[in-house]
Amino acid sequence: MDPDGVMKSVRLMAPHCLELQLQEEISQRRDRAREQKRLEEAATSSASSRLRDELPVQPGDTVAVFNWQAAVERFRTLEAGLASVDKDVLKRDLDHFARAMRHGPWRSITIRAGWRRQLDDLERDMPNFKPVIRFVAERIALSELGGAPLRPPPILLLGEPGLGKTHFTHRLAEALGTKVHRQAFDNVQSTMSLRGSERYWGNTTTGVLWDRIVLGTCANLMVLLDELDKSKGYRDANPADALLSLLEPVTAATIKDLSVDFEFDASHVWYVATANDEQAIRAPLRSRFTTFTIEAPDIDGRLAVANSIFAGTLAALVPPNAKRSFRPLSDLQVCRLAWLTPRQIRKVCERILGIAALAGRWHFKDEDFDEALSLPTSPAQRSRKARGNDNDDGDGSIVEGRQS
Numbered sequence: 001m002d003p004d005g006v007m008k009s010v011r012l013m014a015p016h017c018l019e020l021q022l023q024e025e026i027s028q029r030r031d032r033a034r035e036q037k038r039l040e041e042a043a044t045s046s047a048s049s050r051l052r053d054e055l056p057v058q059p060g061d062t063v064a065v066f067n068w069q070a071a072v073e074r075f076r077t078l079e080a081g082l083a084s085v086d087k088d089v090l091k092r093d094l095d096h097f098a099r100a101m102r103h104g105p106w107r108s109i110t111i112r113a114g115w116r117r118q119l120d121d122l123e124r125d126m127p128n129f130k131p132v133i134r135f136v137a138e139r140i141a142l143s144e145l146g147g148a149p150l151r152p153p154p155i156l157l158l159g160e161p162g163l164g165k166t167h168f169t170h171r172l173a174e175a176l177g178t179k180v181h182r183q184a185f186d187n188v189q190s191t192m193s194l195r196g197s198e199r200y201w202g203n204t205t206t207g208v209l210w211d212r213i214v215l216g217t218c219a220n221l222m223v224l225l226d227e228l229d230k231s232k233g234y235r236d237a238n239p240a241d242a243l244l245s246l247l248e249p250v251t252a253a254t255i256k257d258l259s260v261d262f263e264f265d266a267s268h269v270w271y272v273a274t275a276n277d278e279q280a281i282r283a284p285l286r287s288r289f290t291t292f293t294i295e296a297p298d299i300d301g302r303l304a305v306a307n308s309i310f311a312g313t314l315a316a317l318v319p320p321n322a323k324r325s326f327r328p329l330s331d332l333q334v335c336r337l338a339w340l341t342p343r344q345i346r347k348v349c350e351r352i353l354g355i356a357a358l359a360g361r362w363h364f365k366d367e368d369f370d371e372a373l374s375l376p377t378s379p380a381q382r383s384r385k386a387r388g389n390d391n392d393d394g395d396g397s398i399v400e401g402r403q404s
Helices: 003-045 068-079 087-100 115-125 127-146 165-176 190-195 208-214 239-243 299-317 331-338 342-359 366-372 379-386
Strands: 062-064 106-108 155-158 180-184 222-226 255-257 262-264 270-275 290-293
Touching: 068 087, 068 262, 115 127, 115 165, 115 299, 127 155, 127 165, 127 290, 127 299, 155 165, 165 180, 165 222, 165 270, 165 299, 165 342, 180 208, 190 208, 190 239, 190 255, 208 255, 208 262, 299 331, 299 342, 331 342, 331 366, 342 366
Parallel strands: 155 270, 155 290, 180 222, 222 270
Antiparallel strands: 062 106, 255 262
């Protein structure tokens, strides 16, 4: 065959070859997916052979978060197919109990070493939260003195928007060496996501507390109940009322996830709530908190907060080796940040870091702040400005010079 004929045959065969190649690739992917599914099912089905009926030895600095014998009995019931549940829920429960029991009922409850120094640093960075920090330090010290695991009392932070209540909670969790979960209360699903949805629902799901404590490694998770006063319900029911049992140590020690229908201990959880209006929180719920009214910081406090947020943003976005190359902010630049809310400060810091990175320099110009502080506004923000009300209302919009 002449060369032209060979090339013509190749061109005619090319689409067919590509189609065969694509079909083969799809087939291989399906085979890999089947194998992965087979391995997962084998891992679940063989969990009983790896599961020991005897209680594992307790490691140091841990507490039991569920009853071991009850979990063994529940697992055997599920394994035998005696539980009258949907097959998908049955498979999920088998997997959950196998994972939860792999290392026994023990979960870590340690407080970060050097917590006193960490809290001192936090007090220096956010001085308007000093009473809260002192309260937390007293409870930890008392727990250490008694040698008993800490069951922290719920804390309510009251104050106007923009005082840094949410930012403080994240800093507090970092100082204590624990994890934080933010739960917003501006929708009716809030408590459902904490304790799971009812088991009889077709799309039933486990709650955050079960996932983070029983299936996790940490018993003293910190839960931020953000904007608790925004919780709305129907008629006389309010989803925030479901928190009542979670905020009492006795009942929290035997709380039940609604989806798994199994009791576990959530009494070591730190609950920190934020709110603007104390009266919007029902009295029975409000009585469970130790309440602190947060005041706006003075100028020294504002400067400390601005420096702290800039340092935190720099650490979060820039690798350590590059972080050391950036020059510190000038006093004037810190002052420009100081009159913003913590949320606004973080946004401006992210923007000026991006501007400097794009320009390929390790320092910040005043023009960077001019650009960051003149971000395009939304129609709602332009409307407020036209009415002469262009201050930050807590949504994070940037307006320089707000005096709160």
